[in-house]
Structures are given as structure tokens and as C-alpha cells.
Amino acid sequence: MNRLIKKVAVLGSGVMGSRIACHFANIGLEVLLLDIVPKDAPADDPKARNKIVNDALAFALKSNPSPIYSKKFASRIRTGNFDDDLHLIKDCDWVIEVVIERLDIKKQVFANVEQHRKPGSLITSNTSGIPIHLMAEGRSEDFRKHFCGTHFFNPPRYLKLLEIIPTTDTAEEVISFLMHYGEKYLGKTTVQAKDTPAFIGNRIGVFSMMSLLQYVEQTGMTVEEVDKLTGPVVGRPKSATFRTADVVGIDTLALVANSLVENVPGDEAKASLKVPDFVNKMIENKWLGSKxxxxxxxxxxxxxxxxxxxxxxxxxxxxxxxxxxxxxxxxATKPVDDLRQRLKMLIAAKDKAGDFYRATLFPLFAYSSNRIPEISDELYKIDDAIKAGYGWELGPFDTWDALGVEATLKAMEAAGNKPAQWVYDMLAAAHTSFYKIENGKRLYYDIPSKSYKVIPGTEEFILLDNIRESQTVWKNSGTTITDIGDGILNLEFHTKMNSIGGEVLEGINKAIDLAEKDYKGLVISNEGANFSAGANVGMIFMMAVEQEYDELDFAIRQFQNTMMRVRYSSIPVVVAPHAMALGGGCEMCLHADKVVAHAESYIGLVEFGVGLIPGGGGTKEFAVRLSDSLIEGDVALNAYRDRFLTIGQAKVSTSAEEAFELGYLRRGLDKVVISQNRLLAEAKAECLELANAGYTQPAHRKDIKVLGKTALGLAYLGANSMLTGNYISEHDVKISQKLGYVLAGGDLSQPTEVNEQYLLDLERQAFLSLTTERKTLERIQSILTGGKVLRN
Structure with missing residues (x-):
């Protein structure tokens, strides 16, 4: 059937419910959020009767990080209560229950839901522990056909895992729809799980955590040692193990672990799921973590x-x-950027770290293999769940592959960690890895057929990791140009933090050269942790310290000229940012024909924080966009002030939606994609559409209206007022004045039309002059040495 989701009801407004409601509002849906009526609330006082739900939503909207892309999206959420408003679910296409984790209460909620829901609407439960099939007992056939579990991980906006847990009665159409909808429209890694305790993510994740804690208890390792070993060095979040536990709540971890121990009597590693004594003592002391x-x-x-x-x-x-x-x-592994190579070195190490990795990874590999087919029939689902739910770059089988399956198996056996028989069968069939790449697609080892199959649902993705080896047409030390098909090239960076230096500028120019000669268009995207942290500030610092101003002037010109090539090439250039796109990364977006941004893109011109102004065309482009936004009768100075403050306060969008509000993205032209896996495919499609529509090389702009002295006076007055109020320093005033000068087009006596090169020259001169300032160099040094913004 052709199922459309236009309106969603979320029943329960607690931490999860209110945030799930926000995420559905993020993607443009109408949301009905309901909760219980407070005791003794008068029947004729709607405000009092909705106090619980309204307070919960208000608290969620004020939380940091925010659960919503833009505060204005909150208007898409209507609140109410179960007693007065449950009948409104008759208009909803999907009803999600997120009430307290008690089976009797959930069953009562579903009995009430069945009285009002429209036939064929979806009903799901967001539970982390209660068996899904028990909730559907006693319900009608239509209810049971359209019912399953949908386990979002907290916080729902940011953690990518969504587990879909059907019952034996759930219709295949419903399962397929939710798997597709969760990935494409909610931006999730959707994983179909079996109705087993803790499903997939928490079953493996809790084992990993508890077995690790038991090892720590036995060996006397410190909290600091463990977090050093289990963070980014092995491709896991900065919060590592113990900081993560504090955030999640130590009582919550113990509750999930104890529940598992009770509900998995046949688990061969049940003893490893038990909570260590020190954790129980912490709970007794009410040392529960961040809360x-x-x-x-x-x-x-x-x-x-x-x-x-x-x-x-x-x-x-x-x-x-x-x-x-x-x-x-x-x-020893510090110089090694490749995670897989680094893991090989760490697991072979002969020190305390090596002992730790062997003692914690080998049991994880064995446990994960033994959970098939109990919790999943396919190994890739276990990896997907752990990567998306726990933020690991590599799941258990990914990691095992990186270390070498057969060699690691021997080491595991020697350590007493024997995996499932199917692993031995796989190796006996001459299959030496759990995954492999063929024809640009990632395949997983299918246990029943003893063959490799394409991971379902990935057919529409273009993933650089899968095609780089076979489709690379050019590369240098910092970039790779890949043919992604249909006449479109992709340029990716792989410098540290994807910073932009000489090698990246060379790569951009080379990519445009190749595209102009033999292709239709160019996409600039990558699969790093961040799109780009901006220009190579270390290089700027060294040139400035050595007073190599001619070289620095040349470098700035080269950056500006490259951005202008992005703007004025004869082929369309589409930039596809994700996560951080700061400074020069933002400037690249500003000069693209089109930006296709992941919803979680944090875009901003942040140069003010290091004592500079945007020097790669960013300040110029804000002047251009200011000019284009002015219409007859506008208060031009208000528009000027807004652009000035965006750069002067180094504002960074907290989402791609906010990037529109800040002027980094353009309404009606640039596009947002919710699913990061689809980002490159969408960018390619947009680039191809521009090319096939008869792309015309843009003409250089000579009609940019700048405001001159009138606007410049506003910048000077504002900066001096902030100084008088002790909000900024004297050096901030100097930077503000130079920023204001460029945005105003200099001290022209009246509004004047100028060309882009005129503004680029002003921008470059201002940038260069600031690099001669001692206080600017102090700010840059503070960022380089400690990562801290210095306000001197």
C-alpha cells in the first residue's frame, strides 16, 4: 500500500517522549503529544490539565543539546492529555507509546488507543526491556498487524539507532515501511531486531560494558586509564567508558544489566553480565553520575x-x-591515522594497554558470534546497532575483520574465548572475512548460505569507502578525486580535521580542471568525522610568526581564487557538508552553486575567535548576500547589522535549518538531507540536474551594492559601545572595525556598486593586517596549543 505519514501521536511526554515528538517535528510532521492529567486538576481548566505535558515539552526545548532543529518547529507540536484528547489520535497515521516501563500500564494505554485509532494506522511502543508480543495480547487483528516495537536511543535526534522489533503478527508491509521510513526520513540506522531481552544494541553493549567493568575490578585499573584506552584511539566517543556511564546514569546501567541477568537464563556468558560490587556501592551512595x-x-x-x-x-x-x-x-600509534591499522598495533602490544584490549575485545567477539541466531540472523545488524547506538566507528565484526579473522581466532582460543561454530564453518569454506567490497557495494557473510550478500537497504547509497579503491582518478597527500558515475566527480579531503591547506586547494583546482575537461559536474563531500574545521591555522600562524607576509598574502590570494573558481567554473559545483563546516569549510559552502547539507551540519564563520576575519571570500560573500537581500524601502542598516553580528559573534548553526536562519544557506536553493547515508547520492543527483538543465557559467558580479560610511559608522559605534560596557576587549574593537570596513565596502561617501574583486582585496588586506597583531597571534596560539578561545 502507498502509506503516507502526515501526523504522529506520541503518548507520554517524559525525557524520551518529548524528544521523540521534537524529532518528528524536525522532519516537518504535525505531532500530537499527550500525557496524564495532574491529580486534582479542575475539569474546566485546560492549562492545569495539560501542565505535565506542557512542562515536559518546555523542559525539552530548553535542554542542551537541543532536541529540535529550530525553536520555531515547536509550533508543529500540539499538546494535550489522555482524558480529554485521546480521541484526536483518530487523525494520526502513527501512534507511538512512550509511557512508563510497566506492562500493565502499557496494555491499558493500548486498550484505550484501540477505541480511537483509525484502522490501518501504525502503533508502536518505545520500550527498552518489555517483550513486544506481550503488549499486543488481547488486541484486535488489525491492531496486531500494525503493531511492533520502535526502540529509539536517547537522545533521539542525535543517536542514530532505531531498532524495529516486530511480533509474529506484524505485517511484512509494516516492517518494510518502518525500516525504510526510519532510514530515509528520520535519518536513522534502522535495524530489525528479534523480540529478545534488550534487543540487539543493549544486549551487546551491556555485555561489553559489564565484562569490561569486571576486568577493571580484577586488575585494579583506574578510571582514567580505561577512558584513555576506550575513547577516540579505538574509534569510540570522547566520553569513552566511565564518562558515558555518568551521562547515562549508573543506576540505569545497573537496571538494564540486572534485567538481562534475570531474563537470559541460557546465556553462556551470563556471569559476565553481572554488575560489579563497586557499582552497587556507588548506587547505595547515590553516586549515580551526572544527575x-x-x-x-x-x-x-x-x-x-x-x-x-x-x-x-x-x-x-x-x-x-x-x-x-x-x-x-x-x-607508538599516535602517527597512525588509519583506525584499522592502529587497532592491529594495539592488540599486538605487549604492555598493559595490549593486555586490556585482548582481555576486552576477545570476549566481545566470542559473545557477539554466539548471539547469532538468538538476537539476529545476520551479523551486520549487530555491527550496525553498536555503531549507531553507541557511537563506535567499528562494530564487533568490523573490528574482528580489521584484526584478521583467522589470526585473531587463534589468539582468542589461546585466551579461552571460543566463538560460535559458524565462524569455523566460514573459514573452512575459504571465506576469510565477515565483509567485503564488490562493485562499489559492501557485502556481508550470510551464515545459512555460506555466501556474501549485499547489505539490504544500501542499494541507493553512494559510499566513498566502497568505491574509492576502484574509482579514484587522481589524488594527492590531502585529497582524493573519485568518479561517482554519470559524469560526476567527487572530491574528498583527508587531512587532519579535514583542514584546508595547500594540498586541499590543489585538489579543488585539479578536480575542477578534470570536470571541466571530461565530466559534467563536481561534488565536494567526504565521510570524515567532520566536513572541514576550516583553513590550516597552524600554517597561517607559522608564516605570521616568521613575518613571511608576501608568502601569506599569496596564500590568502590562492584561497580566495580557489573559492572563486568554485563559484565561476564552467561546470556545476555542489558542496555536501556534514557535522562541522567551519571557517574555510563554510566559505566553500558559500561559493557553491548548491549546498546539499546533512541535517546535522554545524556551519559558521568562526575566524573572529582567532583574532581574524573570514579571508577566503567569506566576508565578501556576506557583503554580496547583503546586497542581494536589499529591496526598495528596506532598512539597510538592520540587514547590515545582522550580517555583521553573525561573523562578529562567530555564530555557528546548531543544525542545517539554523544555517538558513543565519544566512549561511539559501532558502529555495540549498537543500537539507536527513539521512547521512544518502547525502552523496542526493548531492550527485542535484549536480546532475544542474548539468543536464544546461548549466551556464556565471558571470562575475559587478553590481554589489555596499553602504559605505553610513554602515561603517554603525560598526564603529556598536563596537565602542560594547567596549564601554566591558563586553569586548580593545582588540575585539580593532577586529570589529576591520570587519565592518569590508562589509561596508570601505569608507565610501555614499552607497555604491562595486565588483567582487574590490571586496576580496579589502578582505585580504584586513586579514593580512590582523596577522601582524601580537594579540591575534596569541589567540591563534591558544587555539593551536589548548583548543581554547582566548579573549585578550
């Missing part, structure tokens, strides 16, 4: 009132100042 302001870590006031982080000694249960730790294995 009680102490857990494995605690913030205290040190000498002079300065905040310090103390870590828990797991032996004495006393807090001590957090210590920096070092491991020989980690030091």
Missing part, C-alpha cells in the same frame, strides 16, 4: 575557586584529582 553531580567523576572547587575534575578510586571509593595517563602502545 547527582557525582559518579565515576566529580567536579569540585580547587584552590582559588577553580573547578577541578576528580576521579573515583574504585578500590577505596574515594575521589582524587584526575590523573593524566600514558601507555607505550598509544604513544
Amino acid at each position: 547527582t553531580e557525582q559518579g565515576f567523576f566529580k567536579k569540585v572547587k580547587g584552590e582559588g575557586g577553580k573547578s577541578e575534575i576528580h576521579a573515583l578510586d574504585l578500590k577505596t571509593l574515594e575521589y582524587k584529582p584526575s590523573q593524566k595517563v600514558k601507555f607505550a602502545a598509544l604513544e
Whole structure:
């Protein structure tokens, strides 16, 4: 059937319910959010009767990070209560239950839902522990056909995992629809799970956490040591193990683990799921993590009132100042950027770190293999769930592949960690890896057929990791140009933080050269953690310190000229950012024919923070966009002030939607994609459409209206007022004046039309002059050495 979702009801407005409602509002749907009526609320007082739901939504909207792309999207959410408003679900296409984790309450909610829902509408439960099939008992056939579990991970906007848990009665059409809808429209990694305790993500994740904690208890490792070993060095979040536990809540972790122990009597590793004694003692002491302001870590006031982080000694249960730790294995792998190569080195290390990795990874590999077919018939689902739910770059089978399946198996056996028989059968059939790449697609090992199959649902994706080896047409030390088909090239960066230096500028120019000669268009995108952190500030700092101003002037010109090539090439250039697109990364977006941005794109011109103004065409482009936005009768100075403050306050969008509001993206032209897996395919399609529509090389602009002295006076007055109020420093005033000068087009006596090169020259001169300032160099040094913005 052709199912459309226009309106969603969310029943329960707690932490999860209110945030799930926000995420559906993010994608443009009408949302009905309901909760219980407070006790003793008068029957004739709607405000009092909706107090619980309204307070919960208000709290969610104020939380940081925000669950909603733009505060104005909150208007898409209508609130109400179960007693007065449940009948409104008759207009909803999908009803999601998110009430308290008690089966009796959930069953009562569903009995009430069945009285009002329209036939054929979807009904799902967001539960992390209650068996899905039990909730549907006693319901009608139509209800049961359209019912299943949809387990969002918290926070729903940011964590990508969505587990779909059908019952034996759930219609195949419903399962297929939710799998597709979750991925394409909600931006999730949707994983179909079996109705087993904790489903997939938490079953494997909790085992990993608890077995690790038991190893720590046995060996006496410190909190700081473990977090050093389980963070970004192995492709996991900065919060690593113990900081993550504090955020999640130590009582919550124990609750899930204890529930698993009770509900998986046949689990061969049941003993490894048990909560260590030190965790139970922490719960007794109410040291539950962030919500009680102490857990494995605690913030205290040190000498002079300065905040310090103390870590828990797991032996004495006393807090001590957090210590920096070092491991020989980690030091040896510092120069190695490739995660898979780094893991090989770490697992082979002969120090304490190597012992830790072997002792924690080998049991994880064995446990994961033994959960097939109990929790999943396919191994890729386990990897997908762990990567999307826990933020790991590589799941258990991904990691095992990276280390070498057969060699690692021997080491596992020697350590007493025997995997499932199917692993031995796979190797006996001469299949040596869990995954492989063929024809640009990633295949997984299918256990029943002993063959490889394409991961379902990925057919529409273009993933550079899958095609880079066979489709690369040119590369240098910092970039790779790949043929992505149909006459479109892709340029990706792979410098540190994808910063933009000489090698990236060379790559951009080369990509445009190749595209103009033999192709239809160019996409600039990558699959790094961030699109780009901006220009190579270290290079700028070194040139400025050495007073190599001619070289620096040349470098700035080269950057500006490259951005102008992006704008004025004879083929369409589409930029597809994700995560951070700062400074030069933002300037690249500003000069593209079209931007296709992932919804979670944090775009901004942040140069003010290092004592500079945007120098790669960013300030010029804001002047151009200011000019284009002015219409007869506008108060031009208001528009000028808004553009000035966006750069002067180094505003960064908290979503792609907010990037429109800040003027980094253009309404009606640039586009937002919710699913990151589809980002490159969508960007390619947009580039191809521009090319096939008869793309015409743009003419250089000579009609940019600048406001001159009138606007410049506003910038000077505003900066001096901020200085008088002690909001900014004297150096901030100097930067503000130079920024204002460029945006105003200089000190022209009246509004005048100028060309882009005129503005680029002003921009470059201002940027160059600021690099001669000692305080600017101090700011750059602070960022380079400590990552901190200095306000001097």
C-alpha cells in the first residue's frame, strides 16, 4: 500500500517522549503529544490539565543539546492529555507509546488507543526491556498487524539507532515501511531486531560494558586509564567508558544489566553480565553520575575557586584529582591515522594497554558470534546497532575483520574465548572475512548460505569507502578525486580535521580542471568525522610568526581564487557538508552553486575567535548576500547589522535549518538531507540536474551594492559601545572595525556598486593586517596549543 505519514501521536511526554515528538517535528510532521492529567486538576481548566505535558515539552526545548532543529518547529507540536484528547489520535497515521516501563500500564494505554485509532494506522511502543508480543495480547487483528516495537536511543535526534522489533503478527508491509521510513526520513540506522531481552544494541553493549567493568575490578585499573584506552584511539566517543556511564546514569546501567541477568537464563556468558560490587556501592551512595553531580567523576572547587575534575578510586571509593595517563602502545600509534591499522598495533602490544584490549575485545567477539541466531540472523545488524547506538566507528565484526579473522581466532582460543561454530564453518569454506567490497557495494557473510550478500537497504547509497579503491582518478597527500558515475566527480579531503591547506586547494583546482575537461559536474563531500574545521591555522600562524607576509598574502590570494573558481567554473559545483563546516569549510559552502547539507551540519564563520576575519571570500560573500537581500524601502542598516553580528559573534548553526536562519544557506536553493547515508547520492543527483538543465557559467558580479560610511559608522559605534560596557576587549574593537570596513565596502561617501574583486582585496588586506597583531597571534596560539578561545 502507498502509506503516507502526515501526523504522529506520541503518548507520554517524559525525557524520551518529548524528544521523540521534537524529532518528528524536525522532519516537518504535525505531532500530537499527550500525557496524564495532574491529580486534582479542575475539569474546566485546560492549562492545569495539560501542565505535565506542557512542562515536559518546555523542559525539552530548553535542554542542551537541543532536541529540535529550530525553536520555531515547536509550533508543529500540539499538546494535550489522555482524558480529554485521546480521541484526536483518530487523525494520526502513527501512534507511538512512550509511557512508563510497566506492562500493565502499557496494555491499558493500548486498550484505550484501540477505541480511537483509525484502522490501518501504525502503533508502536518505545520500550527498552518489555517483550513486544506481550503488549499486543488481547488486541484486535488489525491492531496486531500494525503493531511492533520502535526502540529509539536517547537522545533521539542525535543517536542514530532505531531498532524495529516486530511480533509474529506484524505485517511484512509494516516492517518494510518502518525500516525504510526510519532510514530515509528520520535519518536513522534502522535495524530489525528479534523480540529478545534488550534487543540487539543493549544486549551487546551491556555485555561489553559489564565484562569490561569486571576486568577493571580484577586488575585494579583506574578510571582514567580505561577512558584513555576506550575513547577516540579505538574509534569510540570522547566520553569513552566511565564518562558515558555518568551521562547515562549508573543506576540505569545497573537496571538494564540486572534485567538481562534475570531474563537470559541460557546465556553462556551470563556471569559476565553481572554488575560489579563497586557499582552497587556507588548506587547505595547515590553516586549515580551526572544527575547527582557525582559518579565515576566529580567536579569540585580547587584552590582559588577553580573547578577541578576528580576521579573515583574504585578500590577505596574515594575521589582524587584526575590523573593524566600514558601507555607505550598509544604513544607508538599516535602517527597512525588509519583506525584499522592502529587497532592491529594495539592488540599486538605487549604492555598493559595490549593486555586490556585482548582481555576486552576477545570476549566481545566470542559473545557477539554466539548471539547469532538468538538476537539476529545476520551479523551486520549487530555491527550496525553498536555503531549507531553507541557511537563506535567499528562494530564487533568490523573490528574482528580489521584484526584478521583467522589470526585473531587463534589468539582468542589461546585466551579461552571460543566463538560460535559458524565462524569455523566460514573459514573452512575459504571465506576469510565477515565483509567485503564488490562493485562499489559492501557485502556481508550470510551464515545459512555460506555466501556474501549485499547489505539490504544500501542499494541507493553512494559510499566513498566502497568505491574509492576502484574509482579514484587522481589524488594527492590531502585529497582524493573519485568518479561517482554519470559524469560526476567527487572530491574528498583527508587531512587532519579535514583542514584546508595547500594540498586541499590543489585538489579543488585539479578536480575542477578534470570536470571541466571530461565530466559534467563536481561534488565536494567526504565521510570524515567532520566536513572541514576550516583553513590550516597552524600554517597561517607559522608564516605570521616568521613575518613571511608576501608568502601569506599569496596564500590568502590562492584561497580566495580557489573559492572563486568554485563559484565561476564552467561546470556545476555542489558542496555536501556534514557535522562541522567551519571557517574555510563554510566559505566553500558559500561559493557553491548548491549546498546539499546533512541535517546535522554545524556551519559558521568562526575566524573572529582567532583574532581574524573570514579571508577566503567569506566576508565578501556576506557583503554580496547583503546586497542581494536589499529591496526598495528596506532598512539597510538592520540587514547590515545582522550580517555583521553573525561573523562578529562567530555564530555557528546548531543544525542545517539554523544555517538558513543565519544566512549561511539559501532558502529555495540549498537543500537539507536527513539521512547521512544518502547525502552523496542526493548531492550527485542535484549536480546532475544542474548539468543536464544546461548549466551556464556565471558571470562575475559587478553590481554589489555596499553602504559605505553610513554602515561603517554603525560598526564603529556598536563596537565602542560594547567596549564601554566591558563586553569586548580593545582588540575585539580593532577586529570589529576591520570587519565592518569590508562589509561596508570601505569608507565610501555614499552607497555604491562595486565588483567582487574590490571586496576580496579589502578582505585580504584586513586579514593580512590582523596577522601582524601580537594579540591575534596569541589567540591563534591558544587555539593551536589548548583548543581554547582566548579573549585578550
